[in-house]
Amino acid sequence: MSDSDDDIFKKKKPSKKKIEQQQKQQQQQQLQQQQKQLKQELNQPDLQQNNPKHPKLVIYCVICTLPVEFCTYSKAPQECKEWLKTTFKDLYALLYPEDLKLEQEKQAALLLQQQQIAQQQILLQPPEKKKKKKVKVTESDMVYIKVKERNRNKFITTLSGLEKHGLDIKETQKKISKKFGCGSSINEKGAIELQGDLSAELEEWLPKEYPSIKEDMIAIQEK
Numbered sequence: 001m002s003d004s005d006d007d008i009f010k011k012k013k014p015s016k017k018k019i020e021q022q023q024k025q026q027q028q029q030q031l032q033q034q035q036k037q038l039k040q041e042l043n044q045p046d047l048q049q050n051n052p053k054h055p056k057l058v059i060y061c062v063i064c065t066l067p068v069e070f071c072t073y074s075k076a077p078q079e080c081k082e083w084l085k086t087t088f089k090d091l092y093a094l095l096y097p098e099d100l101k102l103e104q105e106k107q108a109a110l111l112l113q114q115q116q117i118a119q120q121q122i123l124l125q126p127p128e129k130k131k132k133k134k135v136k137v138t139e140s141d142m143v144y145i146k147v148k149e150r151n152r153n154k155f156i157t158t159l160s161g162l163e164k165h166g167l168d169i170k171e172t173q174k175k176i177s178k179k180f181g182c183g184s185s186i187n188e189k190g191a192i193e194l195q196g197d198l199s200a201e202l203e204e205w206l207p208k209e210y211p212s213i214k215e216d217m218i219a220i221q222e223k
């Protein structure tokens with residue numbers, strides 16, 4: 001051991017942690033420098049024309065320690081590629097154009113798939129119910145459907161209030177009777193009585209047949 005070596009050891013040794021930190025910092029700086037330099041080189045048009053795959057700057061792979069051009073000889077070429085991709089993206093694009101293209105195609109396919117799924121979901125969603133124009137309903141508009149059980153399993157549906165919409169009761173009675181194939185009559189109060197429970201049918205049919213009768217104007221009283 002020479003004197004000078006001794007001197008070094010006498011000096012206060014920086015802590016291991018500090019050394020590691022400094023090394024890390026240096027590596028980081030070096031990396032940034034290389035990235036910058038590489039970018040400049042790659043942007044030179046003459047270089048691109050002459051030999052685009054080999055910028056003058058030699059970058060050594062941290063995975064296999066070879067210059068990145070020789071990573072194909074690495075024991076873990078895939079790891080090398082991954083490192084290069086995240087560290088020197090442009091160089092990666094130069095060295096592995098097929099891989100990049102493949103990745104881009106994959107990504108595009110994925111995106112398309114996602115878009116298609118999104119579109120399907122939109123189609124699957126029930127259409128938003130059209131907001132009905134609010135009609136102010138008053139008692140003078142109301143049509144009543146009343147269902148009563150007369151005998152066992154025999155129902156009578158009473159329909160009243162149609163005259164408020166200017167309907168001729170006798171004519172309407174005949175129309176309904178024919179439409180739903182049921183017996184009918186007009187009671188002493190002037191309401192139409194129909195044999196069977198026709199509440200659901202009438203609720204649907206009335207507003208279609210007589211536009212002045214809005215859905216909101218139909219009240220159903222079961223039994």
Ligand SMILES: [Zn+2]
Nearest residue numbers: 061064071080
């Ligand atoms: Zn490598």
